[in-house]
Amino acid sequence: xxxxxxxxxxxxxxxxxxxxxxxxxxxxxxxxxxxxxxxxxxxxxxxxxxxxxxxxxxxxxxxxxxxxxxxxxxxxxxxxxxxxxxxxxxxxxxxxxxxxxxxxxxxxxxxxxxxxxxxxxxxxxxxxxxxxxxxxxxxxxxxxxxxxxxxxxxxxxxxxxxxxxxxxxxxxxxxxxxxxxxxxxxxxxxxxxxxxxxxxxxxxxxxxxxxxxxxxxxxxxxxxxxxxxxxxxxxxxxxxxxxxxxxxxxxxxxxxxxxxxxxxxxxxxxxxxxxxxxxxxxxxxxxxxxxxxxxxxxxxxxxxxxxxxxxxxxxxxxxxxxxxxx
Amino acid sequence: xxxxxxxxxxxxxxxxxxxxxxxxxxxxxxxxxxxxxxxxxxxxxxxxxxxxxxxxxxxxxxxxxxxxxxxxxxxxxxxxxxxxxxxxxxxxxxxxxxxxxxxxxxxxxxxxxxxxxxxxxxxxxxxxxxxxxxxxxxxxxxxxxxxxxxxxxxxxxxxxxxx
Numbered sequence: 001x002x003x004x005x006x007x008x009x010x011x012x013x014x015x016x017x018x019x020x021x022x023x024x025x026x027x028x029x030x031x032x033x034x035x036x037x038x039x040x041x042x043x044x045x046x047x048x049x050x051x052x053x054x055x056x057x058x059x060x061x062x063x064x065x066x067x068x069x070x071x072x073x074x075x076x077x078x079x080x081x082x083x084x085x086x087x088x089x090x091x092x093x094x095x096x097x098x099x100x101x102x103x104x105x106x107x108x109x110x111x112x113x114x115x116x117x118x119x120x121x122x123x124x125x126x127x128x129x130x131x132x133x134x135x136x137x138x139x140x141x142x143x144x145x146x147x148x149x150x151x152x153x154x155x156x157x158x159x160x161x162x163x164x165x166x167x168x169x170x171x172x173x174x175x176x177x178x179x180x181x182x183x184x185x186x187x188x189x190x191x192x193x194x195x196x197x198x199x200x201x202x203x204x205x206x207x208x209x210x211x212x213x214x215x216x217x218x219x220x221x222x223x224x225x226x227x228x229x230x231x232x233x234x235x236x237x238x239x240x241x242x243x244x245x246x247x248x249x250x251x252x253x254x255x256x257x258x259x260x261x262x263x264x265x266x267x268x269x270x271x272x273x274x275x276x277x278x279x280x281x282x283x284x285x286x287x288x289x290x291x292x293x294x295x296x297x298x299x300x301x302x303x304x305x306x307x308x309x310x311x312x313x314x315x316x317x318x319x320x321x322x323x324x325x326x
Numbered sequence: 327x328x329x330x331x332x333x334x335x336x337x338x339x340x341x342x343x344x345x346x347x348x349x350x351x352x353x354x355x356x357x358x359x360x361x362x363x364x365x366x367x368x369x370x371x372x373x374x375x376x377x378x379x380x381x382x383x384x385x386x387x388x389x390x391x392x393x394x395x396x397x398x399x400x401x402x403x404x405x406x407x408x409x410x411x412x413x414x415x416x417x418x419x420x421x422x423x424x425x426x427x428x429x430x431x432x433x434x435x436x437x438x439x440x441x442x443x444x445x446x447x448x449x450x451x452x453x454x455x456x457x458x459x460x461x462x463x464x465x466x467x468x469x470x471x472x473x474x475x476x477x478x479x480x481x482x483x484x485x486x487x488x489x
Contacts (some may be wrong), residue, residue: 047407047414050390072388072412097480099385126411140489167450184464239391321437 001203002213004034005195011042011078013223015067015230018086018148020222021215025146030170031089033202033210035195041079043165045140046072050241051251055167064165067109067230068238071141077165081156085109085198087149096238102126105149108201109136114178115197125253133185133274134252144188153194159188166249171257175270175278178252183272239275246315256319260312267309269300271319276300285309334440342444345471346478348451349378355466357420358473361405364420364464367451371426374419375448376404376439379478384410387436390415392450395427401460408436420464423454 006017013027014036021032042057045051045068059066064077078084086103096099103126110128113120113135120136123129128136128151138151159180163173203210215223229235247259255272265283269276274297281289285307292300301316342349355364361380365373372475376384389409399405402415405425429448432438463471 003404046409046412048409050392069416072409072414097385098413098415102413103412139412139414142416305360318388321388 001030001200001206001208001210002032003062003199003210004032004213004215006034006036006215007041008037008080009066011038011040012020012067012227012231014078014084015044015157016223016226018088019070019143019226020219020229021086022088022141022146022148023088023144023222023226024216025144027089027090027092027145027180029090030208031202032213033085033092033199034086034267035083035089036086036199037083038078038080041077041161042067042076043216044069044234045075045238047141049075049238051237052241052243053167053247056146059165061151062164065231066236068228069139070143071139071148073137073139075166076137077158077162078152079161081158081186083153083155083194083209085153087202087277088146089148091142091145091147098140099126099287101137105140106138106151109151112197112201112291113187113189115201116194117172118187118189120187120208123253125263127253130185130187133183135185135187147261153189153191154186155188155191156183157184159184168247168249168257169259169261169268171280172247172249172257172268174256174267176249176251179255179257179272179277183252183255198293200313243310245309248319249318250316256316258312258315258319260309260315262309264308267304267307269304269312269316271297271300271316295324296314327473328414329348332361335412338399338447345475345484346356348382348478349475350471352467353469354444354470355471356463356473358477359418359420359463362418362420370456371451372421372423372452373448373451376417376443377474379474379481381440381443381447382408382411383481384408384415385440386410389414390433390439391437392428392433393425395425399423399425401457401463402475408439417449419452421452421454421460423452425450427451428451 017036018034042065047070110120110122117309120128121128127134136151140149159177165174199210245262249257257270260267265285267285267289269283270278276292276295277288279292342351360374363375363377366372368379387408387410399419400422403419405419406417428450
């Protein structure tokens with residue numbers, strides 16, 4: 001197993017480096033475990049996500065560049081208090097259920113955290129957690145002939161900054177910060193000890209000896225190419241999408257805020273642990289909104305189906321898919 | 327190899343058989359490399375979708391993007407992408423051709439890929455010129471059935487199929 005520690009690099013390169021390592025993986029290649037830390041804060045959007053999920057005016061005012069990555073997950077605020085790790089390996093080595101493979105490839109990261117004293121678990125959604133709080137973001141994807149699983153060690157987490165980059169209504173943002181504080185926590189462990197534990201854990205899992213390495217010349221060429229692609233305005237903008245009536249924000253698996261707005265009303269519903277934790281409304285549905293609080297999501301969903309808000313019902317159903325699948 | 331003609335409204339082969347827990351449609355053609363089924367719609371147009379085993383290996387899709395009508399495709403190249411459980415993967419075309427039609431219903435509801443992989447969950451139709459060498463890489467009939475049974479067995483043996 002190659003171990004590539006890039007150290008601290010620009011925000012853009014903290015993305016492009018592992019895209020290049022993954023894309024360069026060929027059948028039969030040894031896996032690569034890599035580490036990188038961004039020198040400055042920025043915002044990064046998952047491959048399929050809508051740029052309108054971000055408050056771009058705020059990002060510009062705050063000097064936060066926006067990039068898009070080629071793997072999954074939502075829009076995230078990243079900064080130098082987070083150290084990213086990636087496991088890149090040939091796609092042919094990852095067959096069968098993607099969810100099961102992802103769980104298997106995140107297992108060593110959980111064990112590494114436990115080795116440095118963090119009571120981490122992989123929860124039923126496949127997220128790395130301590131208690132009910134997620135402590136590590138993750139994503140995965142196939143880039144060229146390689147598959148990459150990425151995650152981060154969050155030494156400190158700026159919940160306010162993370163919520164501020166998202167495009168949400170002013171009255172939703174405080175709720176979002178509150179839910180983020182409850183459901184996303186940092187793990188301020190000693191970085192070198194954590195990296196050593198990660199190398200041990202992945203080497204054991206993959207049954208191969210670790211060897212420090214640097215990116216090859218071909219990989220650096222690919223890095224340059226990804227530097228250009230991930231920041232290119234048309235790539236960051238993504239595909240055109242019709243505007244919807246529901247703004248949904250995922251705080252972590254199973255924790256969602258849905259904000260439905262239409263000409264005849266508005267309804268905000270927050271869901272955590274299968275229950276509606278917050279709800280309020282305006283217009284015709286204002287009276288019914290307060291009655292949703294505390295209900296199991298299925299019961300609330302049934303009531304919402306009688307409201308003139310089919311898009312909201314669909315958004316709740318889609319969000320609930322991951323709960324059912326887990 | 328000729329691809330089985332299916333002039334109906336769906337895949338044309340509506341009677342599936344369950345092989346070790348996964349539906350297999352005997353009348354379809356399959357790409358053993360990237361999990362696609364292929365049905366002949368006539369006039370050089372083929373319909374593509376993801377077979378039941380591959381659909382299950384992705385799980386419930388959160389996102390699905392398909393190339394628009396008119397896009398030129400090459401065998402082994404991507405014609406879209408999907409996302410499930412934060413995993414993004416390419417959709418690989420089994421044949422060279424041009425996108426002729428896109429299933430808008432599956433874009434609105436990507437869950438159809440898993441719920442109805444051979445019918446409502448079809449992805450695109452492509453117009454092909456008829457490259458016999460490419461078609462020879464596909465499987466149908468008894469060969470397809472044998473391959474499908476082996477593929478399910480291998481997935482189960484590796485313990486990676488979501489149960």
